[in-house]
Amino acid sequence: KFSYQHRLGFGSGNPTGKIPLGLKRKGLRIVVTGGAGFVGSHLVDRLIARGDSVIVVDNFFTGRKENVMHHFGNPNFELIRHDVVEPLLLEVDQIYHLACPASPTNVVGTLNMLGLAKRVGSRFLLTSTSEVYGDPLQHPQKETYWGNVNPIGVRSCYDEGKRTAETLTMDYHRGAGVEVRIARIFNTYGPRMCIDDGRVVSNFVAQALRKEPLTVYGDGKQTRSFQYVSDLVEGLMRLMEGEHVGPFNLGNPGEFTMLELAEVVQETIDPNAKIEFRPNTEDDPHKRKPDIGRAKELLGWEPKVSLRKGLPLMVSDFRQRIFGDHKEGGT
Numbered sequence: 499k500f501s502y503q504h505r506l507g508f509g510s511g512n513p514t515g516k517i518p519l520g521l522k523r524k525g526l527r528i529v530v531t532g533g534a535g536f537v538g539s540h541l542v543d544r545l546i547a548r549g550d551s552v553i554v555v556d557n558f559f560t561g562r563k564e565n566v567m568h569h570f571g572n573p574n575f576e577l578i579r580h581d582v583v584e585p586l587l588l589e590v591d592q593i594y595h596l597a598c599p600a601s602p603t604n605v606v607g608t609l610n611m612l613g614l615a616k617r618v619g620s621r622f623l624l625t626s627t628s629e630v631y632g633d634p635l636q637h638p639q640k641e642t643y644w645g646n647v648n649p650i651g652v653r654s655c656y657d658e659g660k661r662t663a664e665t666l667t668m669d670y671h672r673g674a675g676v677e678v679r680i681a682r683i684f685n686t687y688g689p690r691m692c693i694d695d696g697r698v699v700s701n702f703v704a705q706a707l708r709k710e711p712l713t714v715y716g717d718g719k720q721t722r723s724f725q726y727v728s729d730l731v732e733g734l735m736r737l738m739e740g741e742h743v744g745p746f747n748l749g750n751p752g753e754f755t756m757l758e759l760a761e762v763v764q765e766t767i768d769p770n771a772k773i774e775f776r777p778n779t780e781d782d783p784h785k786r787k788p789d790i791g792r793a794k795e796l797l798g799w800e801p802k803v804s805l806r807k808g809l810p811l812m813v814s815d816f817r818q819r820i821f822g823d824h825k826e827g828g829t
């Protein structure tokens with residue numbers, strides 16, 4: 499196989515895994531919607547570092563200015579406070595569409611960004627989610643699996659919103675010829691993650707630091723696969739630059755029960771941290787683990803940072819933010 503990625507040096511023949519400078523297009527104009535958020539802000543750092551011009555579009559619903567403040571004053575960086583539910587006129591080469599609250603507005607925002615991509619002929623990348631698989635009946639999940647989502651469940655707004663966003667993305671691709679890319683992101687953690695939005699990794703880390711018990715929902719035997727944010731950003735960039743539409747699972751296949759995760763947090767932060775069981779939420783997926791064969795083969799991508807390596811990198815950021823020595827937005 500001699501794919502575009504291999505020619506660019508993205509394949510297994512490239513031991514550093516870095517995008518080779520000089521071979522890529524230079525000075526792209528790139529929009530990152532949701533760029534003040536957790537994943538978006540790390541992506542922005544990478545794009546700015548490689549010399550592109552980045553426009554962040556964010557309404558600060560969950561994102562924070564602190565996450566991107568270190569780029570203020572850089573002529574290659576622009577921050578626009580804007581809700582993507584409203585139309586937006588810009589001239590750009592690529593759109594990384596990350597903006598998404600857990601509500602149906604992600605459908606309208608996605609429609610607008612696809613309209614923008616169609617008008618200016620830019621490439622569009624959707625950050626979809628492993629939640630499109632719902633409570634999966636196939637394990638691990640391959641991209642060919644259609645999923646098992648309860649359309650009227652408590653979680654369905656997010657799941658079905660992303661499923662619709664994928665549908666719209668493919669319709670604009672087929673109907674209007676927009677160049678699109680779809681990433682299905684599995685649970686991701688790292689510095690700058692929201693502290694209080696209830697995700698399990700941020701909860702456990704914050705609880706252990708605050709000397710509170712770790713709250714395990716249900717029996718704690720449900721599984722997730724946790725990916726460090728730098729691995730995800732590398733995958734998103736390879737997907738955007740490559741020639742394949744996807745969808746691609748981007749996640750770390752290392753699978754942990756919530757009790758095992760609690761143990762890793764104990765080892766990393768506080769061996770004496772207590773565990774407290776709480777009732778689980780309705781429709782909670784029992785298992786989740788990506789099959790990343792497709793991304794490995796076609797994008798030359800696989801995660802590099804294990805949970806035990808990545809967790810400490812997040813802990814130091816959380817420590818600073820929780821105990822407030824005013825250093826926000828660390829990497």
Ligand code: NAD
Pocket residue numbers: 531532533534535536537538555556557558559560561562580581582583595596597598599603607625626627628682683684685686687692
């Ligand atoms: P995040 O909440 O930190 O980032 C989302 C950003 O979008 C925030 O800065 C928020 O202010 C902004 N935003 C929300 N609604 C907006 C709107 N209407 N207009 C403009 N900006 C808006 O979340 P994240 O973890 O960085 O997630 C980024 C993307 O990746 C999302 O699309 C999410 O669904 C997807 N994803 C993330 C994970 C994960 O584990 N972190 C897993 C699967 C999928």
Ligand code: UDP
Pocket residue numbers: 584585586587588609610611612613614615616617618
């Ligand atoms: N849109 C936008 N910016 C643009 C072009 C379109 O926000 O540069 C929005 C537009 O307002 C519309 C959506 O994207 O709500 C879909 O646009 P499209 O042209 O595909 O659909 P139409 O307007 O023809 O229904």
Ligand code: UDP
Pocket residue numbers: 685696697698699701702713714715716720722756778779782783
């Ligand atoms: N969870 C938990 N304790 C918490 C928060 C979440 O045990 O304090 C569980 C939750 O029930 C789910 C898993 O951790 O089974 C992952 O939850 P999260 O919201 O982080 O991700 P998602 O369910 O979206 O994959």
